[in-house]
Amino acid sequence: METELRGKKALITGGASGIGLGIATVLAEEGVDLAIASRNPDAAVIEELKQKAIRCVAIQADVSQEPQVEAMVAKAISELGHLDFYINNAAWTWHQPITKIDSESWYKTINTNLSACVWACREVCRHMIARGGGSIVIIGSTARLTTSYREAAYRISKTALHILMENLAIEMAPYGIRVNMVTPGHFLTRLTGNVPPEIERKMLELIPAHRFGKTTEIGYAVAMLLSDRLSGYTTGADLVIDGGLTLNPLPLYSEEEIRNMNLGEGTKE
16 A cells, blocks of 8 residues: 655654664665664665665664753754654663662663654754644553563653653644654564573563564554644554563463464364
8 A cells, every 4th residue: 555655854863772672674675765873874775775776865863861861852843844754762771670770871761762852852843833734653562551671661661751752742733743662562672682591482482472562564654643644633542562471361262272272172182
């Protein structure tokens, strides 16, 4: 189905790796011009995106620093001419148990994951209001829906992003600016790459789809939400993409029983 995204301009934070790169890849295939913001933009990644016949510029920025976020948005507008889309994706975490949380790790997590989005959306929305429209997608996390040890700061930051998205949606609606969220489950990225194999096996057992997500699957969802043709009446929505992880089915049945319970009488796989 045609998204009608070709020729649009987008800024993506954390767009040089992981989920951000999955989003950038899909948008590049749709013909969107990209500004990729990252602490250390990978030249090879930027060149690969350029090969998809779109314009792609790299912007070095530490989004935990307000002045750098302001400069990032200004440079993206200057390089691309304007912005139709903003995708807030950059995130990191410094996991600590409650009795060992220190101020440095707390503020790094909050500023990188939450404050950066506030600062960037403030700047982007000013630009989009003046232009008379635009679309923003904020990347959340199922961490706000599932508890996990040592993740208090991270979960707080991601939960607050959802609240921010809702306020952005209602405040920007009069200006024709749509704001939505995509909430990924477990995807293999730098952020999750240090999970031991035995823990990954346990996680696969908890996910009804029994696999981890592909980063381009988030990209396709973002493209749909950005598209006025496909999602023109959608704002304030949260699309969870997690293979069923947050449904948390109780382990009352074996895998064989689950696979066979909806087959015809006397039929088994």
